[in-house]
Amino acid sequence: xxxxxxxxxxxxxxxxxxxxxxxxxxxxxxxxxxxxxxxxxxxxxxxxxxxxxxxxxxxxxxxxxxxxxxxxxxxxxxxxxxxxxxxxxxxxxxxxx
Amino acid sequence: xxxxxxxxxxxxxxxxxxxxxxxxxxxxxxxxxxxxxxxxxxxxxxxxxxxxxxxxxxxxxxxxxxxxxxxxxxxxxxxxxxxxxxxxxxxxxxxxxxxxxxxxxxxxxxxxxxxxxxxxxxxxxxxxxxxxxxxxxxxxxxxxxxxxxxxxxxxxxxxxxxxxxxxxxxxxxxxxxxxxxxxxxx
Numbered sequence: 001x002x003x004x005x006x007x008x009x010x011x012x013x014x015x016x017x018x019x020x021x022x023x024x025x026x027x028x029x030x031x032x033x034x035x036x037x038x039x040x041x042x043x044x045x046x047x048x049x050x051x052x053x054x055x056x057x058x059x060x061x062x063x064x065x066x067x068x069x070x071x072x073x074x075x076x077x078x079x080x081x082x083x084x085x086x087x088x089x090x091x092x093x094x095x096x097x
Numbered sequence: 098x099x100x101x102x103x104x105x106x107x108x109x110x111x112x113x114x115x116x117x118x119x120x121x122x123x124x125x126x127x128x129x130x131x132x133x134x135x136x137x138x139x140x141x142x143x144x145x146x147x148x149x150x151x152x153x154x155x156x157x158x159x160x161x162x163x164x165x166x167x168x169x170x171x172x173x174x175x176x177x178x179x180x181x182x183x184x185x186x187x188x189x190x191x192x193x194x195x196x197x198x199x200x201x202x203x204x205x206x207x208x209x210x211x212x213x214x215x216x217x218x219x220x221x222x223x224x225x226x227x228x229x230x231x232x233x234x235x236x237x238x239x240x241x242x243x244x245x246x247x248x249x250x251x252x253x254x255x256x257x258x259x260x261x262x263x264x265x266x267x268x269x270x271x272x273x274x275x276x277x278x279x280x281x282x283x
Binding site: 008011012015018019022025026027031034035037038041042045048049052055056061062065068069072073075076079080083084086 | 113127142151166
């Protein structure tokens, strides 16, 4: 088993867990489920980007993108939760689905 | 291109797209759309288009989601259907009008697939852009433009007018976004 096969199998396994997280994102009963789900998807795609970089044999370029990606994931979670909190305090009730 | 990853990623992208258009509530749709952008970026990176992947990550997942959320600040997150109730007679009347956009989308999709048949194969070294234009740029760019960076030479010199008006468009978009966001404190 070569190293490429290992990376390929690892990325396929990560994609399976991404699919599991996507179940929560698409079907999740509350908005908070979706936010956490997107965060998990973002974290997994960060790792997947590095794995794809290994598969292409050009790791330095993909690490840069993975870092920017992780940052964007964080910004996204902050923005959505900020909106969620503000909406909740403005309406005095919880947001549904 | 790694076909196993490709197939899996495309399936997840389609699931995300269907989730975006079927879910009730605009905030949820925005969040699922962010997941869609993340997966799309992965797809670009996996095809080797790293710069496009970077743009998709920044614009698709980052900025546009924030803009969507900023727009949601000024509107209600509930769709009309939820407020009026599904068994409302108006809802049934609206359903007829939705056939037209659906037909339009399907026809456009079929036409796009039809046009796709003429595309050269992915990564084909004998395709016209790779044979004529690229080799010309690689051979003559430094001598003609005196720019050591090939991408800068193409964007700033060979496609100078294109880049100039693109910058005008981006400037206008930036000015309008700033002027809209300045009206109220977010």
